[in-house]
Each structure stands twice: as structure tokens, then as C-alpha cells.
Amino acid sequence: xxxxxxxxxxxxxxxxxxxxxxxxxxxxxxxxxxxxxxxxxxxxxxxxxxxxxxxxxxxxxxxxxxxxxxxxxxxxxxxxxxxxxxxxxxxxxxxxxxxxxxxxxxxxxxxxxxxxxxxxxxxxxxxxxxxxxxxxxxxxxxxxxxxxxxxxxxxxxxxxxxxxxxxxxxxxxxxxxxxxxxxxxxxxxxxxxxxxxxxxxxxxxxxxxxxxxxxxxxxxxxxxxxxxxxxxxxxxxxxxxxxxxxxxxx
Numbered sequence: 001x002x003x004x005x006x007x008x009x010x011x012x013x014x015x016x017x018x019x020x021x022x023x024x025x026x027x028x029x030x031x032x033x034x035x036x037x038x039x040x041x042x043x044x045x046x047x048x049x050x051x052x053x054x055x056x057x058x059x060x061x062x063x064x065x066x067x068x069x070x071x072x073x074x075x076x077x078x079x080x081x082x083x084x085x086x087x088x089x090x091x092x093x094x095x096x097x098x099x100x101x102x103x104x105x106x107x108x109x110x111x112x113x114x115x116x117x118x119x120x121x122x123x124x125x126x127x128x129x130x131x132x133x134x135x136x137x138x139x140x141x142x143x144x145x146x147x148x149x150x151x152x153x154x155x156x157x158x159x160x161x162x163x164x165x166x167x168x169x170x171x172x173x174x175x176x177x178x179x180x181x182x183x184x185x186x187x188x189x190x191x192x193x194x195x196x197x198x199x200x201x202x203x204x205x206x207x208x209x210x211x212x213x214x215x216x217x218x219x220x221x222x223x224x225x226x227x228x229x230x231x232x233x234x235x236x237x238x239x240x241x242x243x244x245x246x247x248x249x250x
Contacts, residue, residue, distance in 0.1 A: 006112060009121040010247070011044075011140035014147060015156025017127035020178040021146040023221060024211070025124035026054050027228045027237070031244035032120055033084045040077065040085040040118040042111070044136045045126040046099070049089035055080055056224035057088070064090045066110060067103060073110040074117075085118065104135050111139075128156075129163050138168045142250075144208060148179045149189050158193065162201055171203055176243065177210040186210025209243040211236050 012025040022045075029041040043051040043063075052059045061076040077085040099107065115121055123140060125133045137143050143164065147157040157175075164170045175193065177186030190207045197203040214236035220227035228237045 006115040007040075007118045007121050009115070009123065009140045009142070011123045011125060011137045011143045013125040013133065013137055013143060013145055013160065014127050014153070015129070015145075015158070015160035016147070016150075016153045019127075019146050019148050019150075019153050020211070020217070021127070022050055022054060022124050023217060023227070024146050024176060024178060024240070025122055026051060027226050027240045028244055028247075029084060029120075029122050030081075030226050030228050031240050032122075032248070033081065035244060035248060037119045037248075038083045038085075038117065039120045039122060040087060040114065042087045042121060042123045043089035044123045044132065046089045046132050048126065051086060051124055052078070052088045054221060054224060055086065055226065057086065059088045062088045062090045063107070067107065073114045077114070087114075099132050099135065104132075108139060129160055134163065134167065137164055137170070142172075142174060143170065144174045144176055146176045146178055147189075148177070149181075149185060154189065154193060158197065161197060161203060165201055165203055172206070173203060174206045174208040176208050179213050180210045182212060183210050208246055209239055211239040211243075 012021055014021045025041060029039045032039050041051060043049045046063065057078050057080060066073050066076055077087050079085050123136050125136050145157050145160065147153045161173055175190050177189055180186040187207065194205045197205055212235045214234050216227050216231040216234040217236050220230045227234060228240060231237055
């Protein structure tokens with residue numbers, strides 16, 4: 001469903017907040033870089049940004065600077081490591097949450113130009129079904145929905161996919177189960193949701209992997225160091241590595 005950008009674009013999204021979506025996006029990006037890819041991680045939570053916090057970055061410019069002042073998008077990209085760019089967003093700016101059609105078009109052109117310098121664009125969206133969230137999902141090649149076994153997370157993930165299907169015609173989604181007891185629990189949640197979405201929405205879901213509950217994740221967030229760096233042999237890190245491998249083979 002490639003519509004806009006020049007590199008492979010993956011949207012990391014969720015219906016519900018607090019499911020570990022941003023941590024997933026950050027660590028997935030780092031795993032892809034370690035495999036020899038050039039990755040740009042875009043903080044698509046335009047009003048409540050936190051990718052820079054998880055990476056401990058000192059941000060000078062954001063997406064808002066580009067939208068307000070013009071100029072090249074590359075000037076706003078931070079490089080915490082070789083081949084890994086981060087495009088930060090703003091916090092506490094309500095006007096950035098719901099970009100209008102003209103702003104979306106302008107941001108799309110900026111992203112098209114900068115995407116030529118990367119193999120992957122990973123977009124970490126805000127939670128929910130706001131206008132900017134839906135737009136980011138509409139321009140991506142692939143959508144990865146992150147959810148937990150919590151019933152509210154499952155319900156909101158279903159609602160998110162329903163909206164994207166009916167409004168933008170998207171039929172294919174990948175599911176990543178986070179904070180599960182084990183792989184069996186993740187697969188069980190996926191199978192149940194797959195059955196419901198196929199029956200009532202006619203969607204095609206694929207299971208990209210499950211990330212087990214791991215105390216190293218919350219510790220890494222507090223320390224502002226990706227868990228793939230602080231505990232590369234941890235359960236969560238091993239799970240992310242498997243998911244990155246699947247993405248590269250897809």
C-alpha cells in the first residue's frame with residue numbers, strides 16, 4: 001500500500017495508550033540498525049512527544065520548527081548513533097495534534113524528500129484515532145498494532161483497525177503482543193482477535209511476535225536507555241530481535 005514515501009515505511013500504532021508502543025518502536029529501530037539498515041524513527045505523537053525521552057536526547061529542533069519556519073527536515077533530525085536518525089516532535093502543543101489537510105500535505109512532502117536517505121521509516125504514532133494518527137497510518141506501507149492482553153487494549157485495537165479499514169481501505173495489519181506472560185498467551189490473544197476481525201471486518205492479520213513481561217523494560221525507560229542496549233540478552237531484547245528479523249524477511 002505504498003502511497004507516498006521512498007523507503008519502507010512502518011507505522012507503529014495502538015488504540016490504547018500505555019501499551020509500550022514507543023519503547024517497541026525505539027528498540028525495533030535499533031535492532032534494524034544493528035542489522036545494517038539505515039533507519040529514521042519519526043515521533044508521530046505530535047502533541048505529547050516522548051521518543052527523545054526514551055533515548056535521553058537533547059532536542060534542539062522538532063517537526064514543529066519545520067512546519068512553522070520551513071527549511072530542511074534533515075536539520076531537525078538527531079543521530080544518536082550511526083545510521084539511526086530520530087525526528088522529534090513537540091510536547092504540550094495542542095495545535096500539532098490534529099494537522100489539517102494542507103499541513104499533512106506539506107509534512108508529507110518533507111518526509112518524501114528525507115526518506116530517500118533511509119531504508120526504513122518507523123513512525124511511532126500517538127494512541128487513539130485522532131486525525132494525525134490516521135494520516136500517518138494511511139501513508140505507511142505497513143501497520144504494526146501493538147497491544148497487550150488487557151481487554152481494553154484488545155477492544156481499542158479492534159476499533160483502530162475498523163476505522164483504518166473503513167476510512168482508508170487498509171486490510172492488512174501486523175499484531176505485536178506486549179507484556180505477555182509467555183509466547184502462548186500472545187498467540188492466544190492474536191488468534192482470538194484474528195477470528196473476530198476476519199469474521200466481522202474481513203481483515204487479514206499476521207502475528208509478528210510477542211514480547212514477554214520483563215523488568216528490564218521498565219528499568220530501561222527510567223534510565224532513558226533502550227533495553228536492547230542495557231540488557232541485550234534479556235527476554236524482551238530477544239523478542240525484539242526476532243521481530244526485526246521477521247520484518248526484514250517480509
